[in-house]
Amino acid sequence: MSGVPEERFHRTLADKGLQEAIRSSTVRLSDHRRTALETLPEYEELRTQANAVKRHTIENLESYLKQFESNALAHGAQVVWARDAAEAADFVLELAKRKNARLIVKSKSMTTEEIGLNERLAHHGLEPVETDLGEYIIQLAGERPYHIVAPALHKTRYDVAALFTEKLGVAREIEIEKQTRIARSVLREKFLAADIGVSGANFLIADSGAVVLVENEGNARLTTTAPRIHVAIAGIEKLLPRAQDLAVFLKLLGRSATGQPLTVYTSFLTGPRREAEIDGPDELYVVLLDNGRTRLLADAEKRQSLYCIRCGACLNHCPVYRKLGGHNYPGAYSGPIGAIITPQFMGVMHHPWLPFASSLCGACGEVCPVKIDIPKLLLDLRADVHTAEARQGQGRLERLGFRAWAWVMRHPRMYEMAGLMASALLAGDRWRSRLPDLVNQGPLRAWLSQRDLPPVAKSFHRLWRERRKAAAK
């Protein structure tokens, strides 16, 4: 397998502090999940229902997208469709320009990580500020989230102290509670000064046109309440048919992610502030993002990857994630779910080793609250990688063959010798076994096994020479 960043893997494995941080965090999150599920006797039924609802929604995505759109519009939201990352990011950029906004507060969103929104906004002179504590820390550090629900899992209090001193100019503070207060006061000012708040969406509700956000800190509430404008960016797969489906999904999400029966805040947002309501944003935009999702949708088996509700349970239970951590996975999504969606969003040959970064122990599939068969999809993707590699290999071989043929054709002596060799080689019907192993393998073997060659005719040159020899005797 080519392109495996082995050197980086070894660095991660050799970093004892990091290994301990990953181990303790994933073990703790797994334990919390297990304890929380002990008090949910209907867990298996809920999983089955969640899987059935997601399956149904994805299979009927077109009608649910339209239903969502018309209900969102009816409640005064605006719906924006984005084919790819650039279109989604450009929309926010244009909106900021149009509204004369510079400061943009953001609540935690894997989708905006996926489209590289912060980089794009910053590149154009805007100031995007992450407000989830973990995301804020990694933004200051200029890194990517390490884990879907615990983005700064790899940072110690000492890392945070150094970062705050360097970036915020505050005195060194190593107490976690006080570090949190520092972030609170810095970010509080940002919330109150920002013109635009950007969030993701945990769910989009078709029968309501609503955006649902789940969080613990209150930063998503502030992001969607304090600024005049709220932009929610969501993949088209985030739909649920009915608000009532949340009774199932919310019970699964909090418990699977952090072991909470419900996260601290769940916001069900339908359109901007209404006439008589006192506060809330005046404008709400929902950006529906494709960015590779419709391509993924075309595979009837693999489209179940789109059921994912981003709980992170598969990461916590994965023996590979527990060793490699988050940053060794390419793209925004790490762990087993990353190993199945990243290749599908980007194409399998971008990081062909990714579906192989699994021991196939099956834990990811067992803990998935929406029953995505992750191990099966990993195998399917491995097969896709092999097919793609074979196709590339075949292409190379073909090109090589034609170059050799062209050379031979331009050199009469060579042509004649090649003809002699071919007729010797192909005489009788055991010619296939006489092919050198180098040629007779892989795709070529399959191709050759289906074909019989006529005996090689003698060239005119050879016939003429033979006749001259016979005449001379």
Place this chain on the structure above:
Amino acid sequence: MTAREQILDSVRAALGSGPDRHRAAPAVRISVPERTPDARIEMFFSAISNLAGKPYLATSPTDACRHVAGILDGQPAVASNAPFLRECGITGLASVQTGFTDSGALRQACATAAAGITCAHYALADTGTLVMLASPEEARLISLLPPSHIAVVPQARIVTGLDELFSLVPQPGELTSSMVLITGPSRTADIEQILVRGVHGPGEIHIVVV
């Protein structure tokens, strides 16, 4: 072709005509357990306490007002425009500002208040959750900006849990632009998995059931 048309076309093309298309959605799964009012209060209080919230059962509206006054201890607070808070006499307390209809003025008051006082529309017994619906009576920021949130809940509004909430409010968007479920104080564990309360929202929650 617009992005909308192209995405919808791609979705249509990708899905083809699978066996599940146009079939009815799986039936909604909602089951509401039977619980006596007392059992609900007991469950609610135990869930709140587990989350480090502070519950109090008031014997009367006057008792509720007395309890809230005790928590405030003269510190500035903002109360929502809910009629029930007025009925309890809470809006008449000396350090309590109320009656905001302008978002700018409200924001200013909330930014400096020690506590926000609201009247929850529902409470979920099994998870210790408050359900807040934004309306002319309830602003969003009162339960969000001040470091402490005091929620007054008439006893009849305590429902069993999420399932009952969604059977009573099948479409929250018909009622409000914002329905928020609040389950305990704001918290984070983003640094070394150490729990810290009150990171962005209130770090303290007091619940007064009347």
